[in-house]
Amino acid sequence: MKIAIIGSGFTGLAAGYKLSKEDHEVTVFEKDPHTGGLASSFPVGNDNLDSFYHHIFITDSYLLDLARELNLEDKINWYEPKNAIFLDNRLYPFTTPMDLLLFKPIGLLSRIRMGLLVLGSKYIKDYKPFENITAKEWIIKRSGRDAYDKVWGPLLKSKFDLDSDMVSGTWIWNKFKLRGSSRGKSKVKELLGYMDGGFAVLADTLAEKIRNKNGAFCLNTTVKEIRKTTEGKWEVITDNESKLFDRILFAAAPELLAKICPELPQDYKKSLETIKYKANLCLTLELTKSLSPYYWITISQKGLPFVLIIEHTNLVGLRNYGSRIVYLSRYIDASDPFYSASDEAIANSFLKGLKKIFPSFKEDMIIKATLNRARFAQPVSTLGYGERIPDIKTCESGLYLASMAQIYPEDRGLNYAIKLGYKAADIIIGG
Numbered sequence: 001m002k003i004a005i006i007g008s009g010f011t012g013l014a015a016g017y018k019l020s021k022e023d024h025e026v027t028v029f030e031k032d033p034h035t036g037g038l039a040s041s042f043p044v045g046n047d048n049l050d051s052f053y054h055h056i057f058i059t060d061s062y063l064l065d066l067a068r069e070l071n072l073e074d075k076i077n078w079y080e081p082k083n084a085i086f087l088d089n090r091l092y093p094f095t096t097p098m099d100l101l102l103f104k105p106i107g108l109l110s111r112i113r114m115g116l117l118v119l120g121s122k123y124i125k126d127y128k129p130f131e132n133i134t135a136k137e138w139i140i141k142r143s144g145r146d147a148y149d150k151v152w153g154p155l156l157k158s159k160f161d162l163d164s165d166m167v168s169g170t171w172i173w174n175k176f177k178l179r180g181s182s183r184g185k186s187k188v189k190e191l192l193g194y195m196d197g198g199f200a201v202l203a204d205t206l207a208e209k210i211r212n213k214n215g216a217f218c219l220n221t222t223v224k225e226i227r228k229t230t231e232g233k234w235e236v237i238t239d240n241e242s243k244l245f246d247r248i249l250f251a252a253a254p255e256l257l258a259k260i261c262p263e264l265p266q267d268y269k270k271s272l273e274t275i276k277y278k279a280n281l282c283l284t285l286e287l288t289k290s291l292s293p294y295y296w297i298t299i300s301q302k303g304l305p306f307v308l309i310i311e312h313t314n315l316v317g318l319r320n321y322g323s324r325i326v327y328l329s330r331y332i333d334a335s336d337p338f339y340s341a342s343d344e345a346i347a348n349s350f351l352k353g354l355k356k357i358f359p360s361f362k363e364d365m366i367i368k369a370t371l372n373r374a375r376f377a378q379p380v381s382t383l384g385y386g387e388r389i390p391d392i393k394t395c396e397s398g399l400y401l402a403s404m405a406q407i408y409p410e411d412r413g414l415n416y417a418i419k420l421g422y423k424a425a426d427i428i429i430g431g
């Protein structure tokens with residue numbers, strides 16, 4: 001079959017890889033100048049760096065198997081992260097169970113209940129009961145108001161902004177489960193993986209494999225419209241041309257599919273449009289000095305413009321970056337005027353916030369600052385989300401959809417993008 005894939009993130013690439021292995025003729029359309037989607041990279045010093053911070057977990061079996069298949073396994077290294085929470089104007093270590101026990105901002109009983117909640121989550125197999133309770137209600141019930149206000153509430157706010165109170169228990173249960181499972185042989189120390197040269201290395205290799213099987217890539221090419229022809233083929237229309245295909249896989253946010261396919265029935269389009277995504281603002285700083293010993297700092301204090309500080313070089317070392325790499329990240333509603341502010345205004349606001357946390361931070365420590373924005377960064381899974389997820393097969397024959405929003409009950413991630421891409425390929429092949 002001649003198959004068009006719209007979107008060259010990990011979902012589209014994994015599907016394209018599988019389809020081309022089965023000798024289908026794949027053409028990938030991508031609006032950006034490069035493949036990889038959210039997991040693309042940019043040059044920093046004598047190395048490449050992910051535009052948005054990424055790490056993987058030891059349970060990410062689809063990604064690890066794929067890396068093995070592509071002889072990239074040696075490029076993945078495992079590191080022990082040091083994490084912290086910024087609250088009440090200070091940093092609290094928050095990596096080990098002992099850190100939790102010593103976490104003074106909440107009472108001892110709450111700390112114990114919180115530990116039991118996180119540890120117990122990995123033994124819960126059926127997520128259905130969490131579909132009808134918000135993460136907020138569940139956490140307050142199981143570990144108390146204090147634990148919610150000081151730790152989990154800020155974490156939910158950091159991901160879901162205005163929607164945080166409505167996020168379903170399923171999302172947070174899955175997070176607890178994941179963090180509790182990515183531990184090495186000791187079962188105590190968490191291990192996070194990173195790929196030498198960034199995860200774009202994996203994306204580039206997948207693209208190369210697709211090309212080697214006569215696949216084609218149309219980069220810098222936004223698909224403007226797709227239409228079904230009277231002969232049952234699908235027409236893909238870009239600024240430059242229109243091409244015919246037997247099948248289309250749309251591998252990006254559902255609401256974007258609703259925009260480019262006018263002939264979809266109204267109620268189906270509406271169902272795609274109700275799936276909300278948060279945007280992300282991510283400022284990458286190349287610094288002359290390190291800010292702290294921590295890899296991951298969650299901001300639990302109100303009034304700061306970002307919600308995470310990720311000092312990437314504290315996880316993976318200095319490599320060939322020639323600087324210390326710090327990401328400042330904020331998930332945000334795309335309708336918030338701050339999302340559309342100028343790069344300069346966002347960077348200034350973030351840097352002002354950084355000085356509040358690290359008073360010794362000076363702007364002359366910055367070698368370079370790069371702001372990246374992602375409009376479709378995180379699907380919002382509110383109550384009953386499991387019922388609203390669209391199928392990979394759309395209501396039109398020959399048209400398929402595979403997006404982060406369909407990864408459930410797990411949360412989005414590179415591993416699940418690969419799994420979803422494979423599943424979409426199987427469904428396409430199956431008809």
Ligand SMILES: Cc1cc2nc3c(=O)[nH]c(=O)nc-3n(C[C@H](O)[C@H](O)[C@H](O)COP(=O)(O)OP(=O)(O)OC[C@H]3O[C@@H](n4cnc5c(N)ncnc54)[C@H](O)[C@@H]3O)c2cc1C
Nearest residue numbers: 007009010011030031037038054055222223252377413414
């Ligand atoms: C800030 C941040 C941090 C993250 N951290 C981690 C992490 O630590 N670990 C982890 O595993 N995952 C992480 N993720 C998630 C991970 O990046 C995603 O799950 C994964 O990259 C999604 O891949 P995708 O192919 O589904 O979507 P995307 O990567 O969004 O790809 C969709 C592609 O479709 C293209 N497109 C859309 N419309 C059109 C059109 N009309 N025509 C042509 N092209 C189009 C887009 O340009 C894009 O390239 C993070 C994400 C973010 C935003």
